[in-house]
Amino acid sequence: MDKEIEIKTLHLFPLLNNMLINLLKSLTDEEWAAQTIAKLWKVKDVAAHLLDTNLRTLSISRDGYIGERTENINSYQELVAFLNNLNMTWTNACKRLSPDVLIFLLESTGQQLSQHLNALDPFEDAVFPVAWAGQKTSVNWFNTAREYTEKFLHQQQIRDAVGKQGIMTRELYYPFLDTFMYAFPHTFKDIKADDRTVVSLIVTTEIGGQWNIVKDKDMWILNKDTNLEAAATVKIAPDISWKLFSKSWTPKQVIDEVEMTGNEQLGQHALQMVSVMA
Incomplete structure (x- = not known):
């Protein structure tokens, strides 16, 4: 990938994370239990998944720790199934956590994630390729942009479920869409x-x-x-x-x-x- 086509998203992580925390702090008990467009997940499940992506990225990319390996995965479909299982086991476990605990952990890990992503060389190879774009190897800036799409998408799922818009703006939506188009x-x-x-x-x-x-x-x-x-x-x-x-x-x-x-x-x-x- 060429430097001229870099999609810059690093500066948006703190803003998007602050908007997420403020959103979650505003939710009622009924809104935490609202169904999202992600059929298997309520609002609280989506928040738990966002925490999971923070923790996994910090563990793997920052700390070099891979708890569950993928050596025996031989196809895209097997990789999707593996990730779906990771997501399900995590959200099930997080049913034990209160909304306040989730908010505390999201706020803390969100700040750590931004710091880590900013420390990466944007043009070095990322830990994992962006498979949905058909890439065998991805550079850090693109993997960071992919991570941004995760943060945007899941927050928008929550906002859509509870009727509280706010991130469908040129500043936040266009980089999400620009990355998706890969x-x-x-x-x-x-x-x-x-x-x-x-x-x-x-x-x-x-x-x-x-x-x-x-x-x-x-x-x-x-x-x-x-x-x-x-x-x-x-x-x-x-x-x-x-x-x-x-x-x-x-x-x-x-x-x-x-x-x-x-x-x-x-x-x-x-x-x-x-x-x-x-």
Whole structure:
């Protein structure tokens, strides 16, 4: 990856974490128990998962400690199953913790996580690659941006569940979406097309943007030019985008809310993009 295309998210971690803590402190008992769009998780489960990601990142990346290893995992599907099991066992254990304890731990570990991520060389190899982007090796800045998408996504799930918006802003949402779009070319890895074929994804309103993939020999290349002639263009609203690309909603659920022009097969395939491990 080129230095010019670095997605800068480090400065947003403290802001997003403070907004999370203030949000959680405002919740009633009923809101802690509210169902989120993540079907298996209530609000308290999502907060517990956010704590898990802090603790795992600090343990593995900062301290070099891997408690459960993945040597026997031989496919993407096996990796997803492994991670789903980690998530489930953690959230089940955290049912024993009070909201106040979760908030205390999230505040403390969130600060430590920001400090650690800032200490990394952004262009050195990360501990793990970002698999949903199809990468075998990822640099630290991109893995940090991936971590940012986790923080944004799960906080937005909580806000969506309790009706308390606040982070769907250009400052916070656009870097989340910009990172998610690294799954766009990987989604088309098996799709054949003529060279220079363009597929465009446009997320509407001032907090969105335009992303394209261009066929170049045996690969698709991501760019953000706005003057390309696309074979297929998909326009989608911000609130639908984060739910669709995190696999919370399916393409079938959103198809009537999406504006699609050009090659329908290419456009519908763009809706298959998933930018999380799922």
